[in-house]
Amino acid sequence: MKNDDYLWAKIGSDPEIEQLENALSVFRHRDRTEPETATNVVPFTPRRRKNRIVFAYAAAASLLLAGLVGLAWLRQSGTDDAKLPEVLPAEETRAAIPQLDSVIPKKQDHLTETHVVAAKFNHSNVVGRANSLVPARRKPRPKVNPDTTTQSLTKEEKIAYDRLMLALSITSSNLRLVADKIDSNDASAIDGR
Amino acid sequence: MKLIDKYSTAFFLALFVLLTAATVNAQDARLRLDRLNGLEARARDVVEVNVEGKLLDLAKRVTGKVDDPNAKKVAEAISGLKGIYVRVFNFENENEYNLADIEDIRSQLNAPGWERLANARSKRNNQKVDVYTMFTGNLMSGVAVVVSESKRIAVINVIGPIDIEALTELSGRFNIPKIEVERTAEEKPLPKE
Numbered sequence: 001m002k003n004d005d006y007l008w009a010k011i012g013s014d015p016e017i018e019q020l021e022n023a024l025s026v027f028r029h030r031d032r033t034e035p036e037t038a039t040n041v042v043p044f045t046p047r048r049r050k051n052r053i054v055f056a057y058a059a060a061a062s063l064l065l066a067g068l069v070g071l072a073w074l075r076q077s078g079t080d081d082a083k084l085p086e087v088l089p090a091e092e093t094r095a096a097i098p099q100l101d102s103v104i105p106k107k108q109d110h111l112t113e114t115h116v117v118a119a120k121f122n123h124s125n126v127v128g129r130a131n132s133l134v135p136a137r138r139k140p141r142p143k144v145n146p147d148t149t150t151q152s153l154t155k156e157e158k159i160a161y162d163r164l165m166l167a168l169s170i171t172s173s174n175l176r177l178v179a180d181k182i183d184s185n186d187a188s189a190i191d192g193r
Numbered sequence: 194m195k196l197i198d199k200y201s202t203a204f205f206l207a208l209f210v211l212l213t214a215a216t217v218n219a220q221d222a223r224l225r226l227d228r229l230n231g232l233e234a235r236a237r238d239v240v241e242v243n244v245e246g247k248l249l250d251l252a253k254r255v256t257g258k259v260d261d262p263n264a265k266k267v268a269e270a271i272s273g274l275k276g277i278y279v280r281v282f283n284f285e286n287e288n289e290y291n292l293a294d295i296e297d298i299r300s301q302l303n304a305p306g307w308e309r310l311a312n313a314r315s316k317r318n319n320q321k322v323d324v325y326t327m328f329t330g331n332l333m334s335g336v337a338v339v340v341s342e343s344k345r346i347a348v349i350n351v352i353g354p355i356d357i358e359a360l361t362e363l364s365g366r367f368n369i370p371k372i373e374v375e376r377t378a379e380e381k382p383l384p385k386e
Contacts, residue, residue: 157255160244164252167242167277168267171349172364174338178322179361181313 222306222327222335224350228297229280232346235289236282245276245352263363270360275353280346287343295341298348299323302337310357318342326357 006014153161233239244252257268284290302309302325313322320342327335333354340347 153255157251160248160252161255163242164244164249164256164271164277166240167244167279167349168271168360169364170240170242170279170281170347171277171338171351172360174322174340174347174349175324175357175361176364177340178311178313178324178338181315181322182311 222337222350222352223276224278224298224301224337224348226278226280226298226348226350228294229282229346229348232282232290232294235284237285238281238283240279240281242277242279245278249274249276266359267363270356270363273354274351276350277352278350280348282346284344284346289344290346292341295339295346295348298337298339302339307335307337318344324357 005011007017253268253271253274256264256271259268282290301307302323306327306329307325308327309323310326311322311324314320321340323337323339325337325339326333327337335353336349336351336355336357338347338349
């Protein structure tokens with residue numbers, strides 16, 4: 001009697017049926033349905049774009065800030081005397097070069113007088129500001145008109161001019177010394193003839 | 194063969210021209226005055242003036258702006274000026290400075306390109322005054338004035354073309370003070386007829 005347990009309940013073994021199973025295994029049913037996808041899908045948010053906008057705002061703010069600082073610095077440099085190059089003022093120059101005392105008159109041309117008056121005016125203005133303790137409005141930088149005379153010189157122009165004139169005065173005086181010596185030698189040679 | 198010779202001649206000619214141009218360009222009229230810095234500690238008075246770059250441009254603009262005939266002459270005389278450097282050292286006693294310091298400057302003026310325009314020697318005060326000029330082509334590229342006395346040293350270095358005659362004439366006029374240098378009776382300038 002053949003045991004049918006393997007055929008119906010797959011209990012035990014039946015070499016004949018097993019051989020048949022193996023031969024027909026290529027036609028065996030296979031589950032080819034795709035696995036179920038997740039039901040709770042979180043949408044992807046492009047963060048990069050957001051970062052770009054933030055970066056653009058930050059860059060614009062930085063540029064604006066840099067522009068404002070630059071503008072403030074330019075205005076400050078236009079009026080800040082402390083940043084100007086050092087130059088020997090007239091009195092110090094006289095002290096440094098004793099010969100100047102005997103040569104340069106204390107009261108110079110109208111140019112110097114104008115600046116003395118301008119300096120006094122600025123000084124009193126500053127003192128007045130300090131006393132009143134009122135925030136001072138920045139003094140606008142005077143515009144230079146090429147047709148005007150030296151009365152419209154700015155502080156920087158005055159310093160540059162004074163320094164150049166000092167250099168030229170020393171140069172011309174020494175050149176004059178040589179010229180005078182040559183002239184006197186020529187004259188004595190003519191006299192000695 | 195002849196063609197090769199022709200090209201090689203042209204090549205060497207061009208090379209020579211380039212090298213000559215480079216050599217001329219390398220002859221800078223700017224003197225090295227840093228050796229004189231050591232004298233500052235020993236000198237009684239020191240005058241150091243450097244006018245160049247934007248400061249010089251500003252000063253030239255101001256000089257041209259001033260409504261004065263002498264100022265116009267000054268502006269004309271210095272229109273090509275590129276820089277002016279002045280060092281003056283006054284000493285309390287004689288021989289307080291080392292002759293090698295000033296000879297170093299004079300040795301720089303022995304370099305090719307510099308030509309001695311004038312010199313004056315006086316036994317009184319052991320005075321030596323030398324005026325040198327440098328020309329690039331037909332254009333003056335520099336002037337140097339070296340003055341050494343027993344108690345005084347002055348070195349002036351002018352870069353760029355400058356009208357020496359006009360500057361000498363303008364000594365003591367306008368805002369260029371004439372600095373009196375100690376002179377003996379025979380050195381006094383002759384009265385103009």
